[in-house]
Amino acid sequence: MDFLLLCLLCSCVLYVFFLIIFPRSSRFNFRKLGLPPGNLGLPFVGESLQLISAYKSENPEPFIDDRVNRYGTLFTTHLFGEPTVFSADPEANRFVLQNEGKLFECSYPSSISNLLGRHSLLLMKGGLHKRMHSLTMSFTNSTIIKDILLVDIDRLVRLNLDSWTDQVFLQDEAKKITFELTVKQLMSFDPGEWTEKLRKEYLLLIDGFFSVPLSFFFTTYGKAIRARRNVAEALRVMVRERRKDSNKKKDMLAALLGDGEGGFSEEEIVDFLLALLVAGYDTTSTIMTLAVKFLVETPLALAQLKEEHEEIRAKKSSVALEWSDYKSMPFTQCVINETLRVANIIGGVFRRTTADVNLKGYTIPKGWKVFASFRAVHLDQLHYKEARTFNPWRWQQSNSGSLGGSTGTGNVYTPFGGGPRLCPGYELARVEISVFLHHLVTGFTWVPPEEDKLVFFPTTRTQKRYPIKVQRLHRLV
Structure with a gap:
């Protein structure tokens, strides 16, 4: 907080200096440049401090609401060191997503690139990205989940939940579950000493993504860089062992290794696996946690969810779930949809223009940042009735728009992104969350x-990692 106050004070001094030195007529003219209207904020820091302050609160919406009311759903701002066009418009967002690799390219700070590696799925571009994305989709489609992955998903969820004591931090436990599931799916490793050691390194690695990128050994970022080296080395050793292993497995790593000319390099494989473990670790686990939080705060929804899962369990002689059980969870899917919409784990994406782009009557110069905000659309009252209220029943009537359902096109619901960078694991995430909720509530x-x-x-x-006191109803293994 002291650092933020210091930045704000320095920025105010610089802003006053800026006003004195430069006459009003020479300042930024949005209309003349063809840009959306807006405000670049303070020199250097722009409106970054206002954005961070809003998003550290429980209600960040006023940051967007105020600007949309003033300028419209496309406005110009200055975030994280660069002038940025902010989009709260579903049609503009779709245009940005669909023109990935044509008019736009992904753009992230070098600090994140250093931690993920240039061959991560998030950062790679062109033909290599298309090939890796297609490969990932082929290992996370419904057929593969049904025939191969579901057994392990169900087993590992039950194994973790069965180890719970009287009180647990749900957010931490969910992350442990999703990490172990991802390691199993990618590399066929069951939970053990190796996976737990790797997970502890990941805790340090992920902390570095949103820290000041100073690489001193005592800083959060410096510790994250060292953790990244440790993770990469552990994965590198494992990859080399698998190359020599004559017992071929049918997992993601086997496909990456390939046969003959079909495989990828060691560096590409390590970066790819490292980044997928990051993705699988954090996002799905957060949805698990927040689904429980929202259900607790909406007792009627929790009661209906329990009823759905008790009916499934009553028809079974075993606690293990099968594909037909997963397909018998319609209200669970409504809960997941609504949690994704309200929580917005991926609030939006940054892209950089590769040419001058005409968008909704404006011209965005080449090299500018664009932020396509999913959150702004998901929580817009124009697209969802009582948009900021958790209402899973809206998805039972989403076609007609009644009961608070969506009143717009498919562009207004994009929790997994879209276009060539659509999240390849969206169906897998749904299955994992559904299985987790089933065993939790039953x-x-x-x-x-x-x-x-x-x-x-x-x-x-959640600020306190969502601590809950639990009472077991029956054994899960």
């Missing part, structure tokens, strides 16, 4: 924390 009762607020910066999470 295997336990729990008492939630008296209060645990949501914050949205640097990532969406």
